[in-house]
Amino acid sequence: MDWKLQKIELENFKFFKKPFEFPLNGKNILLYGENGSGKSSIIWGLYTLMESHKKPVAEIQKYFNPDNDQHLRNRYSTRTEHSSIKTTFIPEGRAVLPKDYEISDTNISTKTAGDDFIRLTTAAFDMFNYRMLSDWIYQKNSRSIDLFKGFEKDIFKYLYFSGAYTRIDGTVPTQDGKTAEEWWEYINSVRLPLTRRSQVNRGTPEYTQFMTLLRDFKNEMDAVLMQVERSANDMLHNDLGLQNISVEIDMTDVPFNLLKPNCKRYKDGKVHDPTISVKANVVDSNVPGWSTDVNHLATFFNESKLTCIGIALRLAISDYKLISTGDVSPVLCIDDLLLSLDMSARIPIIKLLLKKANDRQMIVFTHDRAFFDTMSMLISEAKKQGDWRFYEMYERESRQPGNAPEPLFIETLTYRAKAEKYFEGGDYPAAVNYLRKYCEEQLKRLLPDNLLLKPKTNGEIEIEDLNGMIGKLENRFCSLYNIPLVQLPSLSIYRKRLLNPLSHDDAHTPVYKAEIRGAMAEIDKIKVIADNIIEICKGLGVHRDEFVMTVSNGPASETVQFDVTEKWTSISVGGNRYFKDVKVKVLSSTTALVDARDYDSLRDVFNIVCTSLGLNTPPATPPAMESTIKNRHSGQDLTAI
Numbered sequence: 001m002d003w004k005l006q007k008i009e010l011e012n013f014k015f016f017k018k019p020f021e022f023p024l025n026g027k028n029i030l031l032y033g034e035n036g037s038g039k040s041s042i043i044w045g046l047y048t049l050m051e052s053h054k055k056p057v058a059e060i061q062k063y064f065n066p067d068n069d070q071h072l073r074n075r076y077s078t079r080t081e082h083s084s085i086k087t088t089f090i091p092e093g094r095a096v097l098p099k100d101y102e103i104s105d106t107n108i109s110t111k112t113a114g115d116d117f118i119r120l121t122t123a124a125f126d127m128f129n130y131r132m133l134s135d136w137i138y139q140k141n142s143r144s145i146d147l148f149k150g151f152e153k154d155i156f157k158y159l160y161f162s163g164a165y166t167r168i169d170g171t172v173p174t175q176d177g178k179t180a181e182e183w184w185e186y187i188n189s190v191r192l193p194l195t196r197r198s199q200v201n202r203g204t205p206e207y208t209q210f211m212t213l214l215r216d217f218k219n220e221m222d223a224v225l226m227q228v229e230r231s232a233n234d235m236l237h238n239d240l241g242l243q244n245i246s247v248e249i250d251m252t253d254v255p256f257n258l259l260k261p262n263c264k265r266y267k268d269g270k271v272h273d274p275t276i277s278v279k280a281n282v283v284d285s286n287v288p289g290w291s292t293d294v295n296h297l298a299t300f301f302n303e304s305k306l307t308c309i310g311i312a313l314r315l316a317i318s319d320y321k322l323i324s325t326g327d328v329s330p331v332l333c334i335d336d337l338l339l340s341l342d343m344s345a346r347i348p349i350i351k352l353l354l355k356k357a358n359d360r361q362m363i364v365f366t367h368d369r370a371f372f373d374t375m376s377m378l379i380s381e382a383k384k385q386g387d388w389r390f391y392e393m394y395e396r397e398s399r400q401p402g403n404a405p406e407p408l409f410i411e412t413l414t415y416r417a418k419a420e421k422y423f424e425g426g427d428y429p430a431a432v433n434y435l436r437k438y439c440e441e442q443l444k445r446l447l448p449d450n451l452l453l454k455p456k457t458n459g460e461i462e463i464e465d466l467n468g469m470i471g472k473l474e475n476r477f478c479s480l481y482n483i484p485l486v487q488l489p490s491l492s493i494y495r496k497r498l499l500n501p502l503s504h505d506d507a508h509t510p511v512y513k514a515e516i517r518g519a520m521a522e523i524d525k526i527k528v529i530a531d532n533i534i535e536i537c538k539g540l541g542v543h544r545d546e547f548v549m550t551v552s553n554g555p556a557s558e559t560v561q562f563d564v565t566e567k568w569t570s571i572s573v574g575g576n577r578y579f580k581d582v583k584v585k586v587l588s589s590t591t592a593l594v595d596a597r598d599y600d601s602l603r604d605v606f607n608i609v610c611t612s613l614g615l616n617t618p619p620a621t622p623p624a625m626e627s628t629i630k631n632r633h634s635g636q637d638l639t640a641i
Contacts, residue, residue: 002092002094003090003091003092003121005087005329005361006088007087008021008022008045008087009085010042010045010084011082011083012082012084013045013072014038014072015041015405016074016407017074018404018406020407020409026090027389028363028364028388028389029363030372030379031366031390031393032369032372032392033367034367034394035367037393037395037407039365040335046331046363048063049086049103050121051122052103054157061108063103064083064104074404084104084105084106084107085104086100089101117327121331122158123158123179124328124330124331125158125331125333126318126333127332129334129335129336129337132154132314133307136310137297137298137306137309137313145297146275146277147249147277148251148274148276149273151180152181152273156179156184157179157180158321159321160321161183162220163178165186165216167186168209168210169209170209180221190210192210193207194269197266198269199267214254214256214271218253218274221251222251225249228313229248229249231312231320232247232249232309232315233312235316236309240312240348242305242308244284245280245305246280246281247280247309247312248278248279249276249278250276250279251274251277252275254274255274256272258270279295279297280293280294280300280301280309281293281294282300303341307349318360319356322359330360332362333363333365334364334365335366336365338368338371350374354382376390376412380441392409392410393408394407395407396408415434415435416434416520418434419431419432419434419435419438423516423517431516432498432519435520439491439519442526442527445533446530448480451480454468474488474491479581481571481579483578487573487574489522490522491522494515498519529572535567535568537564539566539567539568546563546587547638549562549606549628550628551606551613551623552613553613553620558591559590560589560593560594561586561587561632562585564584565583566583568580579625579626582601583601584601585597585598585599606622606625626638
């Protein structure tokens, strides 16, 4: 990306009557906004400006004309008040002036001759929402999915072919003519010579050229769909955890000159829509050789899998559009995309979106607080906080009767920043309250998922409270990573203060102030550890990584080959690196010293080998386990991963 969107300015447009500036500053955006707070107006303002480059001036001006029934002016505005949408784009790493664009009741600058920036940026622009996804993938059970109308409506105008179309007279457009939309519009505008019976004359050069044009359109679309299919399947398999599902996308030839209804002799001379079908193939890893083809996706898959398929397809198309554009500012807007999915189904999709944010600027809006919090957490876990800005948006409550609603727009502070803010302001109970949330947040990042859960007396499972998480950090976590307790930050001495911020009888003493500062420093250390977790492999069935352990004592040596069957990570504390003990599947050992089976602990396997070789008997000493392990395929030492 060479350009980034810096700001969007709206005045007298939809929700916004007074001038409103939405600051991006070249960053990705995550915004929580209540319904009716104006968040969708921001996206639609950007979309309206982007789309304006290819519309006639009269079509643009209608949005700002109070006499036009399609106007988008704020309903509380007077006829004479200015109405506008403005954007500013900033260059990355170049001493070049920003690019400013405006559409308004007095100015339209997106159609300036010789300036292709908005046209090409629009080609790379995309917008996803729940309604779009529904139109694409949630079709009637009795029907196979046909995406042609979706392509025609949402994709064709942004989809660039390898070249311009050729007219039936043999000429080629001197300008443009490369988008799928332009091809399709021309195809539907063609009128071929007719016979005396008002039938298409198949013996003319125009007919021959037209049939070539239809084949060329089909070939161009096939090339696009082949890449989309490959990219979508890659996301399904490697990002969304659906290794057993593969999609197939096919487009039929363009139907032309079909028999008229209820007629066996005369043809209609018309172009008809082809079909873009999406089918799936499903395999069952537990039943060798079993697979089935799925023609009706909504009948076979649940909502979670359908959503994954739809998002993979749309992101694959978005990726293709990026390839076909140049020096632009690609932006992907996402507005309440995952409304009906539970959190476990959302997380892989959010992680995929964060991955896609590496090569485009992303604007994510939601009215779901849980989604906002989860995505914020995942951004933090990915160490991408510096690439994002977090905002909240509400309608102001102090609205006078008859006045237009106004937005309350605030930047979301982290728990750490809020704790610091209240601490500096002398509100120590409030500071400790946010410090407690900050501690919970960082422990949830650090502790493995199984250590975050605890059984209830009724048999149900719930999330550990802060007290429980600190206890597991000091006991089970230390044991899991074979790390001395003294190496970890000291949270226990602050446990009472963190759990009950109002427990102190004088919340303004120098002692209490020092305790808060001390607790803040210790939690910061937890954050540093969580920031530097290294993932070695994801575990068996996700990304297959085989390892070998080789232990020697003089001439005696044993090599064990094994698979890791769960996520394997390491942490760094005090300049030392500690490796998580994990479940493994032993595949073989050189002398059959270790049985080929599943083990709950890699360290147990290591101890079996060391004991058998006499390394656990003084004066012999065993090596560090991590020093004995390599990746079987790459040969890379574990400590170098």
